[in-house]
Amino acid sequence: MLESKHSLPILLVGQGLAGTILAHTLDQVSVPFFMVDAPKTFFTSSYAAGGIFNPVTGRKLEKTWLVEELFGYLFPFYAALEKTLDCSFFHPMPLFRPYANEEMKSWLLERKEAIHNEYLCWEDKGVWVEKAGWLDVESLLTYSKRYFQSKKLIKEIAINPSIDLTIFDDEVHFQGQAYACVVFCEGYHAQQHNPFFGHLNFLPAKGELMKIRSQEPSSDYILNKNGFLLPLGNHEFKVGATYRWDDFSNQASTSAQLDLRAKLKTFGINEYQEIEMSAGVRPATQDRRPLVGFHPHLPLAIFNGFGSKGVSLSPYFAQQWLSEWKGERQINSEASIRRFYHLFST
Numbered sequence: 001m002l003e004s005k006h007s008l009p010i011l012l013v014g015q016g017l018a019g020t021i022l023a024h025t026l027d028q029v030s031v032p033f034f035m036v037d038a039p040k041t042f043f044t045s046s047y048a049a050g051g052i053f054n055p056v057t058g059r060k061l062e063k064t065w066l067v068e069e070l071f072g073y074l075f076p077f078y079a080a081l082e083k084t085l086d087c088s089f090f091h092p093m094p095l096f097r098p099y100a101n102e103e104m105k106s107w108l109l110e111r112k113e114a115i116h117n118e119y120l121c122w123e124d125k126g127v128w129v130e131k132a133g134w135l136d137v138e139s140l141l142t143y144s145k146r147y148f149q150s151k152k153l154i155k156e157i158a159i160n161p162s163i164d165l166t167i168f169d170d171e172v173h174f175q176g177q178a179y180a181c182v183v184f185c186e187g188y189h190a191q192q193h194n195p196f197f198g199h200l201n202f203l204p205a206k207g208e209l210m211k212i213r214s215q216e217p218s219s220d221y222i223l224n225k226n227g228f229l230l231p232l233g234n235h236e237f238k239v240g241a242t243y244r245w246d247d248f249s250n251q252a253s254t255s256a257q258l259d260l261r262a263k264l265k266t267f268g269i270n271e272y273q274e275i276e277m278s279a280g281v282r283p284a285t286q287d288r289r290p291l292v293g294f295h296p297h298l299p300l301a302i303f304n305g306f307g308s309k310g311v312s313l314s315p316y317f318a319q320q321w322l323s324e325w326k327g328e329r330q331i332n333s334e335a336s337i338r339r340f341y342h343l344f345s346t
Contacts, residue, residue, distance in 0.1 A: 061120060096224065
């Protein structure tokens with residue numbers, strides 16, 4: 001696929017976070033494309049996303065994978081996209097990680113010299129993380145859909161890849177139109193319904209969030225303590241998140257509600273009003289790396305597997321996908337599905 005130069009448009013399947021980011025990346029450089037997105041009766045997990053971006057990860061406060069590349073790219077990308085869409089959805093905001101207990105505080109402080117990086121600011125009660133924040137994913141998707149509709153670039157329809165696509169060696173036909181490539185941006189649905197990529201190493205994880213109203217928490221920062229408390233404005237907050245690997249429904253569960261109430265208690269929040277619960281399924285993978293790239297034998301591609309880090313991963317890897325499509329350079333080997341080419345039959 002490296003030598004590809006195409007005049008036919010690209011067909012994107014799915015207008016969740018990943019598909020939306022890839023579509024804007026193509027639009028910015030005038031690569032022709034068209035999108036199809038399933039009706040709202042289908043389960044779109046992106047609408048229930050927490051949307052947090054954070055340059056450090058885990059209890060040891062390690063820098064996240066590819067942090068310099070990702071965070072050097074995502075800030076200008078989303079700022080430019082806000083101007084394109086004429087709306088606000090990108091919210092840089094400090095994140096505070098309180099010490100879980102005195103034992104963990106001592107453990108971290110003893111290793112502070114080895115752990116410290118440019119994103120951390122240490123205080124007596126915990127650690128502040130810079131270059132963090134959150135993306136209002138629902139607003140981004142809503143305004144993007146209007147933008148694509150205004151340019152006649154999107155259609156609401158569910159695709160059955162086995163029936164609706166006619167695949168040739170170097171193009172794909174759908175509803176009478178020829179496309180140079182079909183890119184599947186279906187989230188966790190790919191594992192269940194995609195005959196071309198469903199066998200890859202997906203490990204989807206259901207997550208549930210609670211939206212509350214409270215006067216108690218600060219609205220100036222994200223609280224991160226075995227869960228998160230995310231300020232939305234007007235004294236409203238998102239509380240998250242839970243993990244389940246045995247239930248992929250879009251229904252909120254009583255067990256998750258109780259778990260989130262317990263998190264609020266550990267956050268020191270006692271007076272609040274529960275507004276709503278929401279559920280989504282993270283398109284995570286077994287090796288915690290995205291699934292980005294091209295089918296080894298067919299004019300098909302995938303842009304998926306970003307898990308809970310889609311906000312920070314998608315812009316950078318959309319550019320990587322485009323660079324390989326244009327024949328400039330290959331996608332990062334840890335994210336490229338070339339690592340799974342041995343699983344594809346010839």
